[in-house]
Amino acid sequence: MKNIQAALLAFALSASAAGAQADPHHNKHRVCDSCGKVTSVYVTEKHGDGGATGVIVGGLAGGLLGNQVGSGTGKSLATVAGAVGGAYAGKHIEGRMNKVRTWNVKVRFDNGKTGVYHFRDNPHMANGDRVRRTDGTIVRS
Structure with missing residues (x-):
């Protein structure tokens, strides 16, 4: 009887230890809310102000x-x-x-949200570039 109890206890301990290591939900991948990917870049022009x-x-x-x-x-x-x-x-x-050009960069963030960022100068970004939101704008990451 002692052998059966010892065997059951050993089995329970080993199953518990194996289950803790094999839990696929134990180390979930965290989503970076400020990380994303450029989905489009387009330039708009409008007439400047006459003086x-x-x-x-x-x-x-x-x-x-x-x-x-x-x-x-x-x-x-x-x-x-x-x-x-x-x-x-x-x-x-x-x-x-005096035309004014604006570069518009659309981004889909890793958390599913989207955003459009406007630049007065060419940001040199293209579709597929990985970016990170910082201080109200985006930079290549």
């Missing part, structure tokens, strides 16, 4: 052209209209010349 230079140059050019039209009161009205129209056009032309 005083465009307004002044456009206004002068428009006023000179308007002054060439008509005579008397009509000439004065054409000059004013040309200056106003030229100033408006000059501002928009300058804005088109």
Whole structure:
């Protein structure tokens, strides 16, 4: 009887030790919430702001052209209209010349969340790059 009890005790101890080592859920892989992969990079362009230079140059050019039209009161009205129209056009032309580019980088994080990050300069990232979120932006990891 003692032999059976000893054998059962030895079996129980060895099964317990083996079970603790073989538990697949014991060492779960932790997900890095700030780690991810770039899923797309695309560039957008928008017109910049026109400044005083465009307004002044456009206004002068428009006023000179308007002054060439008509005579008397009509000439004065054409000059004013040309200056106003030229100033408006000059501002928009300058804005088109000062285009602003933005690099947009989409990321899928390891925890399943996604995010889009915007850069004024080329971040030199491509689809598939591994990145890490830090201080409100992303860097290659």
